[in-house]
Amino acid sequence: MDPRKASKYLISARRRILTVAFALLTLGVLTWAYVAGIQLVANQYRIMAFGLYGVFLAAHLVSSPLWSFFASLEHRRMRRESLACSYTKTVALTISAYQEDPSYLRQCLESVRATLYPPEKLRILMVIDGNSPDDRYMMDMFQEVFAGEDVGTYVWENSYHQLPLLEGEEGGGGSQGAGGEEPGPYTEVEMVDPGQLAVEELIRSRRCVCIMQRWGGKREVMYTAFRALGNSVDYIQVCDSDTKLDPSATVEMVKVLEANKRYGAVGGDVRILNVSDSFISFMSSLRYWMAFNVERACQSYFDCVSCISGPLAGRMGPPDLRSPPPSLSRSRQPSLSLRPLTCEGSAEFTDRSPAPSIVMSRRVPCPRRWAMPAASQLLLPLCLGLLLAPQASGCLDCFSTPQQRLRVCQIFLGHASSRHVACLGALRAAFQPHAQLVVGVAEMEKLKDVFSNVIFSLEQKGMSKVPYQVAVPDAVAQIQPELAQLKPAPACVPPCGYQKDAQVYKCTSCSLVDCQLPLDCPELAALPAPPGITPALCPASGGRLEERGGEDSSDMQGPIPDPP
Numbered sequence: 031m032d033p034r035k036a037s038k039y040l041i042s043a044r045r046r047i048l049t050v051a052f053a054l055l056t057l058g059v060l061t062w063a064y065v066a067g068i069q070l071v072a073n074q075y076r077i078m079a080f081g082l083y084g085v086f087l088a089a090h091l092v093s094s095p096l097w098s099f100f101a102s103l104e105h106r107r108m109r110r111e112s113l114a115c116s117y118t119k120t121v122a123l124t125i126s127a128y129q130e131d132p133s134y135l136r137q138c139l140e141s142v143r144a145t146l147y148p149p150e151k152l153r154i155l156m157v158i159d160g161n162s163p164d165d166r167y168m169m170d171m172f173q174e175v176f177a178g179e180d181v182g183t184y185v186w187e188n189s190y191h192q193l194p195l196l197e198g199e200e201g202g203g204g205s206q207g208a209g210g211e212e213p214g215p216y217t218e219v220e221m222v223d224p225g226q227l228a229v230e231e232l233i234r235s236r237r238c239v240c241i242m243q244r245w246g247g248k249r250e251v252m253y254t255a256f257r258a259l260g261n262s263v264d265y266i267q268v269c270d271s272d273t274k275l276d277p278s279a280t281v282e283m284v285k286v287l288e289a290n291k292r293y294g295a296v297g298g299d300v301r302i303l304n305v306s307d308s309f310i311s312f313m314s315s316l317r318y319w320m321a322f323n324v325e326r327a328c329q330s331y332f333d334c335v336s337c338i339s340g341p342l343a344g345r346m347g348p349p350d351l352r353s354p355p356p357s358l359s360r361s362r363q364p365s366l367s368l369r370p371l372t373c374e375g376s377a378e379f380t381d382r383s384p385a386p387s388i389v390m391s392r393r394v395p396c397p398r399r400w401a402m403p404a405a406s407q408l409l410l411p412l413c414l415g416l417l418l419a420p421q422a423s424g425c426l427d428c429f430s431t432p433q434q435r436l437r438v439c440q441i442f443l444g445h446a447s448s449r450h451v452a453c454l455g456a457l458r459a460a461f462q463p464h465a466q467l468v469v470g471v472a473e474m475e476k477l478k479d480v481f482s483n484v485i486f487s488l489e490q491k492g493m494s495k496v497p498y499q500v501a502v503p504d505a506v507a508q509i510q511p512e513l514a515q516l517k518p519a520p521a522c523v524p525p526c527g528y529q530k531d532a533q534v535y536k537c538t539s540c541s542l543v544d545c546q547l548p549l550d551c552p553e554l555a556a557l558p559a560p561p562g563i564t565p566a567l568c569p570a571s572g573g574r575l576e577e578r579g580g581e582d583s584s585d586m587q588g589p590i591p592d593p594p
Contacts, residue, residue: 060086101327108381113285119264120151121280124255126248127168127271128159129433132450134272134388135168139175141275152280153263154238156271157251161185161242164433167445168271172240174446182236186225186243189250190257233258272388274303282382292376297326297338298383326379335377426461428540429481438485441492442501453498460502464537470519471533471542480512522547 063082072079286296302315439453491501522545
């Protein structure tokens with residue numbers, strides 16, 4: 031073995047061992063302190079206490095100003111430096127797409143086309159996660175935006191880690207079925223797939239390429255781009271299909287990578303494009319600013335950015351960057367810091383490469399990947415924002431999927447239209463009066479049929495070239511008589527008992543709601559029964575006592591006497 035490589039391997043192994051050992055030591059000490067009940071400070075009755083974990087949390091909060099100090103030094107250094115770009119390195123800009131909103135996708139593709147980097151040195155590759163007819167509009171939009179360029183497209187029936195379908199086999203291993211099953215085991219295809227050879231040849235011979243492949247998650251999409259590109263380019267830049275790149279984003283990232291051979295990756299300044307959509311998107315923008323301009327800037331000061339997310343330019347290195355191991359998590363944003371974390375390179379951050387992106391702005395859960403660093407900055411405002419967020423627009427959301435509603439707008443406007451957002455907004459506004467609709471459980475199937483027929487009716491009108499501004503209000507007016515005929519649920523009979531017939535379906539939560547009564551009546555069951563009577567709870571009658579006796583029970587007259 032080469033002594034230089036052996037030395038690097040030993041250094042890398044030592045770093046990993048020390049990192050794992052420190053993490054295990056910290057976890058062990060905290061676990062021991064919790065099990066042993068160690069309390070550093072406690073009040074007189076030990077209702078409130080301050081333990082070892084509190085010390086770590088307090089240190090985290092106290093160190094925040096220190097992070098800001100080093101982040102300001104890094105920003106000052108970036109403003110002071112004047113890096114040069116040789117414009118000699120080849121760059122592949124890859125885009126990962128999955129059922130993207132057409133307007134956002136168009137903004138992304140147009141920003142990529144406006145990138146200020148020599149066209150002969152820049153290659154563009156978009157990989158679509160899905161090859162069904164419903165995904166075709168993204169490939170069509172790619173061809174439209176890059177018309178006149180050296181464009182190549184291919185619909186791949188498989189992917190690198192999903193076997194081809196065999197004859198007589200439905201939904202072969204690893205594909206997503208009708209029910210949305212997860213892909214199969216992440217194993218690389220050993221057989222020679224003609225589609226794989228066609229994809230690799232197309233990507234390496236054309237400048238602008240769009241590939242549609244079987245659904246497998248974002249990790250599979252990024253793997254296809256990295257694997258097919260191979261060593262044909264010097265750097266790879268990745269971005270999401272809802273990200274709008276700054277024209278100088280690629281140039282600024284290349285400048286950083288060329289400034290030091292030790293730099294293996296660089297992350298850009300990811301921002302929020304839809305800041306004013308809702309309170310949640312506004313708070314997300316604050317969190318993003320904190321994550322990139324403070325946390326990553328501080329880490330970049332020490333050349334140890336631990337997470338590269340959003341736009342990225344990564345130096346093509348050993349296989350572990352382009353071929354992540356099977357054990358890597360299938361998260362939405364796979365870790366792209368594998369190579370920089372080895373001894374061969376480090377990761378940097380630059381605020382000169384801004385990239386606004388889209389975030390969910392309605393009824394989204396608290397992301398787990400932000401939970402630990404954002405606990406002190408975002409958790410409370412975000413959860414309050416979830417409570418204040420607008421609710422669903424009635425039964426239309428309950429009995430139709432987002433894909434179905436988007437398909438309706440695509441039929442009205444076409445796949446390549448930029449007005450899909452306005453069409454979806456018109457649907458939500460038109461059916462908003464039905465948001466508070468409540469029906470009995472017996473009428474739920476009829477209610478479902480009503481709104482299923484609405485989707486079918488709108489699709490027919492769209493095919494008949496009726497404008498959606500006319501078709502949507504007409505559809506709402508047509509269902510009014512049918513909704514008026516739906517019967518309400520019978521009233522709940524107090525004081526207790528399970529009453530199935532009294533269940534109601536609420537469109538505000540898209541769920542069945544039971545009577546808010548106790549299921550059993552222990553206070554009645556405990557009453558002593560008169561001679562010859564067996565008291566039994568009768569749930570259908572609200573938990574009242576039912577008379578059951580022997581032969582003479584039918585002769586009993588009058589009410590049951592009170593217990594002594």
